[in-house]
Every structure is written in C-alpha cells, then in structure tokens.
Amino acid sequence: MFDLLKSKHPFLMKTNIILTFAAAITLAIVPTIAQSATDAKPSSTAPAAQKYTCPMHPEVISDKPGKCPKCGMNLVVLKAQPTPKG
Numbered sequence: 001m002f003d004l005l006k007s008k009h010p011f012l013m014k015t016n017i018i019l020t021f022a023a024a025i026t027l028a029i030v031p032t033i034a035q036s037a038t039d040a041k042p043s044s045t046a047p048a049a050q051k052y053t054c055p056m057h058p059e060v061i062s063d064k065p066g067k068c069p070k071c072g073m074n075l076v077v078l079k080a081q082p083t084p085k086g
C-alpha cells in the first residue's frame with residue numbers, strides 16, 4: 001500500500017523537466033534567429049528615396065542634404081506627405 005506514495009516516477013518527472021527545458025530553449029532561440037535575420041540586412045546605406053527640401057521653398061527639392069539655392073537655409077528631410085482628401 002505504501003507504493004501509492006511513490007506514484008511519482010522519477011523518469012516521468014525528468015521527462016517533464018526536459019520538455020519544459022526544450023520549450024524554453026525553443027522560445028529563446030526563435031526570436032534570436034528572427035532578430036539575426038533582420039540584422040543581416042545592410043542598414044548603413046541611407047534609403048535612396050530620401051529627398052530634401054527647403055522649409056521656405058517647397059519647390060526646391062534635392063536628393064542630398066545641403067542649402068537652399070534661393071535663401072541659403074539648410075534643407076530638411078522631405079517626408080512623404082499623405083495625399084489630402086476632400
């Protein structure tokens with residue numbers, strides 16, 4: 001009758017621990033792989049579509065930073081503006 005107290009088999013407990021450990025490793029590795037895949041992209045080069053404009057002269061657009069030929073102000077990054085509706 002005392003065998004009932006020993007119903008917890010050490011083997012099953014160990015297997016459960018191993019499964020938990022494996023799950024933890026999987027959860028830890030998967031984000032690392034996803035992150036390394038993202039880092040693989042060359043991020044040093046600036047986006048080619050970046051353009052610069054003068055805050056005072058919107059018609060002045062340059063593909064590189066500089067000064068406005070009309071007023072000499074520093075050009076600012078031209079952000080893609082959402083198309084106005086209405």
Ligand SMILES: [Zn+2]
Nearest residue numbers: 054057068071
């Ligand atoms: Zn200007």
